[in-house]
Amino acid sequence: MKNEKVTDSEFRQDPISGDWVLFAPLRGAGHNFKGRAKMELAKSKCPFENPAKSGNKPPVLVYQDKNKNDWFLQIIPNKHPAIGPELGSHEVVIYRDHERHLADFTKEEIKMVLSAFQERYKSLAQKRNIEYISIFHNHGKEAGSTMAHPHSQILALPILPPYINRSINASQRYFQEHNKCTHCEMLNKELKEKKRVVYQNDNMVVITPFASRAEFELAILPKNHSAHFEKIKEPELSALADALKVALSKIYKKLKDPAFNFFIHTAPVAKNSSHGYYHWHMEIMPKFDIVGGFELSTGLDIVTVYPEEAAEIFRK
């Protein structure tokens, strides 16, 4: 009995959002990774093979593939934007290959993707009345993707979305009270304890967050404090490309290609503040389940895998 694995439920509170998560491990049940639902879309019918021909507006940014006589990525205004040009903008980052998983991109290619995000961010931040720029990627139907062809999205918003607002306020409050960054403190602790560290290089750390909102959630944080993703340069950009490739590959291989979302949390578009107390980061959330009545009625997420166990599986 002494060596029996602890599988009791536990409540954990996110130190930044204040949200509670209920960890309720599946007793005795092994992990059953089924992969994502495949989305059928013939290449011949795919509007992203030749966006201009499919009636899209001209791209706002194109990166060429140096090795082929072709484009590598292009960013176009969304044909059916969630936010129109009078309020903000909604752009689609299209990758050339119809089927290639982002985990199969080389580090150099991922770096190009990140550079494109930065370039568009800086340009959109110049627009009037933009408060926040959201950069995210949906992979698979379960993660909200409606188009099989790999793509990311960039939304420029005239308001500060609630999650960002809360995270910014909490970071600011912590900084005012302790004269320290809450993310830096957390990161130091994680690097000492190592239980939830999945990977690190000179500049980036990949962890399974203490109060993960989903099974096998990953976060990538820069080791050096910085509020703005869009401002990072070498060597951090290469380090982020390396960390993101490792994170995506681990999700692809260890969890058998599930659907996932990733997104970048960076400081709001600077108006009067540099938001120096904030610590930008990336989050990657695999999608396995559909949210049920309990979660909807209570706002309490139930997570069936402890982050420490997830980290162990990822590290193996």
Ligand SMILES: [Zn+2]
């Ligand atoms: Zn396609």
Ligand SMILES: [Zn+2]
């Ligand atoms: Zn920090």
